[in-house]
Amino acid sequence: MADGVRDIVLREMAPDELILIETIHATAFGRDEEARLPHAIISAGHDVISVVAVDGDYFVGHALFTALEGAEKALALGPVAIVPDRQGEGIGARLVRHGLDLAQQRGWRSVFVLGDPAFYGRLGFRANLAKGAIVPWAGPNFQALELVPGALAGWAGMLVYPDAFGANDEQD
């Protein structure tokens, strides 16, 4: 069904669409943690770029970029989800690229993500760019992308995520 991708609209989410995108995350991740995250972050008033993929009346994907503190004009990407029956059509990659384009146009300098390098690596994210970040989820799956060349060159420090991401939660 690769032809269907041509009809997908990629755009920013309207505030009253928040409830619709919760279902995307709940079905894609098979649990509620990620589904609750966009509402928690957006309702707390954080600076975000929230993009959706829409096929007709059907919401098929959502990606959230949230402002971080600690690095200049840095965003966190996540959660990202495509509904299960539309995964593997290239929609996720296009949706993330759309969000990255908007972020670049608006003067954001870098984006951090925790996820599979097999997916994020082909979008330009690199673990070595994120090595200077002090975060609870540091490791090979923690990656960064520079929207401005050299934005993270020589940078190291604590990255502060909004509380909803659970950085301060007790780990089992």
Ligand SMILES: CC(C)(COP(=O)(O)OP(=O)(O)OC[C@H]1O[C@@H](n2cnc3c(N)ncnc32)[C@H](O)[C@@H]1OP(=O)(O)O)[C@@H](O)C(=O)NCCC(=O)NCCS
């Ligand atoms: C991960 C996810 C967002 C990717 O979206 P998608 O539309 O299915 O991915 P795409 O079709 O754009 O894939 C782009 C490429 O990445 C690869 N890819 C996609 N998901 C991948 C994954 N989880 N692991 C490894 N590679 C993956 C695809 O094979 C594809 O490669 P190709 O172009 O060589 O075929 C989607 O599958 C999803 O919602 N999964 C469940 C939730 C999740 O894990 N979210 C990510 C959390 S960080």
